[in-house]
Amino acid sequence: MIDQQLLEILACPVCKADIIYDEVNQKLICTECKRRYPIRDGIPIMLEEEAEITD
């Protein structure tokens, strides 16, 4: 479970846009570039090289 306050301070490292929490897939999705960042052991991995790119 990701804390709402944590979500608010997180931003995409690539474009600095807000991210949304995909609870079903346990991913954080950038609202701008749609990169999907993984969450491992409850910790968001906000790294460009770890992101999955959706087109």
Ligand SMILES: [Zn+2]
């Ligand atoms: Zn982005």
